[in-house]
Amino acid sequence: MTRVDRGRLTVLTADGERRVHPAPALHDPDGIDSPAVGDWVALRGELAVAVLPRRSAFTRTVAGRTSAGQVVAANLDLVLVVDALAGPTRARRVERYLAVAWASGATPVVVLTKADLCDDVPAAVAAVAEDAIGVDVLAVSAHTGEGLDALRALLGEGRTAAMVGPSGVGKSSLANALAGAEVAPTRDVREADGRGRHTTTSRELHLLPGGALLVDTPGMRELGLYDDEGVDTAYADVAELARECRFRDCEHRTEPGCAVAAAIDDGRLDPARLLGWRKLQAEARRQELRADARARAAEHARVRALHRAYRTQPTRVR
Ligand SMILES: Nc1nc2c(ncn2[C@@H]2O[C@H](COP(=O)(O)OP(=O)(O)OP(=O)(O)O)[C@@H](O)[C@H]2O)c(=O)[nH]1
Ligand SMILES: [Zn+2]
Numbered sequence: 024m025t026r027v028d029r030g031r032l033t034v035l036t037a038d039g040e041r042r043v044h045p046a047p048a049l050h051d052p053d054g055i056d057s058p059a060v061g062d063w064v065a066l067r068g069e070l071a072v073a074v075l076p077r078r079s080a081f082t083r084t085v086a087g088r089t090s091a092g093q094v095v096a097a098n099l100d101l102v103l104v105v106d107a108l109a110g111p112t113r114a115r116r117v118e119r120y121l122a123v124a125w126a127s128g129a130t131p132v133v134v135l136t137k138a139d140l141c142d143d144v145p146a147a148v149a150a151v152a153e154d155a156i157g158v159d160v161l162a163v164s165a166h167t168g169e170g171l172d173a174l175r176a177l178l179g180e181g182r183t184a185a186m187v188g189p190s191g192v193g194k195s196s197l198a199n200a201l202a203g204a205e206v207a208p209t210r211d212v213r214e215a216d217g218r219g220r221h222t223t224t225s226r227e228l229h230l231l232p233g234g235a236l237l238v239d240t241p242g243m244r245e246l247g248l249y250d251d252e253g254v255d256t257a258y259a260d261v262a263e264l265a266r267e268c269r270f271r272d273c274e275h276r277t278e279p280g281c282a283v284a285a286a287i288d289d290g291r292l293d294p295a296r297l298l299g300w301r302k303l304q305a306e307a308r309r310q311e312l313r314a315d316a317r318a319r320a321a322e323h324a325r326v327r328a329l330h331r332a333y334r335t336q337p338t339r340v341r
Contacts, residue, residue, distance in 0.1 A: 024062045024097075025228040032058055032071055033226065040226075046072045055082070059094040060227045060240050061183055079128030081185060096185050096238045099129035101178065105188030105197065106133070106151075108141035108162060115299045117151055118257050120187050121158065122303050126253030129185075132159045132177060136193035139164040154296065156259045165196035175201065180234030198239050202229050207239055254307055258300040264292065 025040070026033035032043050043066060051057045056074070058064055064071040081096045102124035106117050117133055124131035133155050138144050144162045152160040159177065163170035178184055178201075186194045195207035206229045227240045255262035261283065265273065269280025275297065276284075286292035 024058055024060055024064055025226045027058060027060060027227075032064070034064060034066070034071070035228075035230070036066070041066075043069050043071050046070045048072075049074060055080075055094060057094070059097045061097040061099060061185075061236075061238050063098065081124075081127040081129065095240055098183055099127060099185050099238065100182040101184040102127060102129045102131045103134045103184055103186045103188075103197075104131050104158075105186050105192050105194050106135055107137045107192040108135045108144065108147050109137045115295065116189065118154060118296075118299050119303060121155060122253040122257035124187065124253065125256040131155075132161065132184075134174060134186075134197070135160065135162045136197060137164060137166075138162040138169050139167045154293075156257075163197065163200075165193055165200040168200070171200055175231075175233050175235075178231065178233060178235035178237075181236075183228075183236040183238065185238035185240070194239070198229065198237060201231050201237060203232055254300065254303045258296065258303070260292065261296055261300045 024032055024034050030044065032045055034041050034043055045058055049056075049058055049071060058071060058074050059080070062077065063075040065073040065075065077094075077097045079097070079099050080094045081099055081102065082094055104117055104120040104124055106120075121131050121133070133151055135148060135151060141147055141162075148160050148162050152158075161170055161174055161177070163174055165171075186197065188194055191210060195209040198207040199205050199209065206226070227238060229237045229239065231237055264282045264286050265275065267282035268275065268278065270278055273281050273283075275281050278284075283292065283297060287294050287297065
């Protein structure tokens with residue numbers, strides 16, 4: 024599946040691209056099981072009749088009051104957490120995206136763009152790598168081509184990757200550089216023709232020359248945490264220290280025997296990382312509370328509907 028529009032799916036088949044409709048059975052009001060970009064579907068005629076089991080799912084919170092999860096991309100092997108080497112270093116921002124990426128079940132890779140604008144690339148990479156525990160960190164430039172081969176090697180044939188990262192860091196430029204064609208309109212192009220990104224109905228999954236698939240959906244660009252699954256993986260150092268605290272419910276503030284505070288005191292842990300961890304934990308907790316409230320509301324509505332259906336039934340023979 025390369026694209027989902029209202030009621031229509033774009034799929035790549037052995038015979039090329041096609042537009043099909045999802046069978047009614049594939050419609051899931053909660054969104055989680057509805058076909059998403061990156062899904063493999065079985066076709067019967069003009070209908071997509073089944074979604075094959077997913078290896079991974081990148082979920083985001085749907086904007087608004089509800090906390091419904093929405094699968095933005097399915098079956099990702101890699102999530103490229105993209106940030107730019109221009110401007111101030113943004114370790115906390117990278118960590119936030121890493122937490123979301125870990126929760127998806129795919130392997131995150133940090134890709135630092137605009138290497139051509141950075142005076143000391145190795146130092147900048149090392150600074151990010153220090154906090155991106157267990158994650159490869161690559162520096163690339165879409166303008167000079169630096170680092171692209173290393174990234175291509177990582178993508179490999181038949182693997183599916185997606186990009187996440189703040190606006191303007193060079194995701195579209197990177198997609199174009201990898202594809203060797205203008206598959207995504209960059210900010211420069213969009214400004215030149217005065218149109219927004221969403222005006223074109225572009226494919227959201229690109230087949231790259233090396234045989235890798237690159238997902239580029241607008242939905243991946245504004246991320247919310249769906250649950251706290253990825254937070255402790257992104258902050259493995261803090262999470263591990265926290266397990267050594269004397270009290271299991273330690274808040275890591277003034278409690279005696281706090282391993283986190285001790286690590287900060289003797290310089291083993293950057294206090295900014297504890298702050299980042301706290302913020303993400305809090306955000307994830309808020310999401311979970313909202314999800315609970317939503318589940319209760321849905322159950323309530325279901326019971327009400329059942330009662331209504333019961334009342335309007337013709338009198339049954341006993
Ligand atoms: N010097 C330099 N500039 C770059 C590089 N990659 C992208 N840029 C510039 O950075 C700006 C933003 O690039 P885009 O590719 O549009 O960024 P994006 O992340 O897709 O932005 P959104 O579409 O808003 O999410 C443009 O002006 C690009 O020309 C690079 O490797 N080097
Ligand atoms: Zn503690």
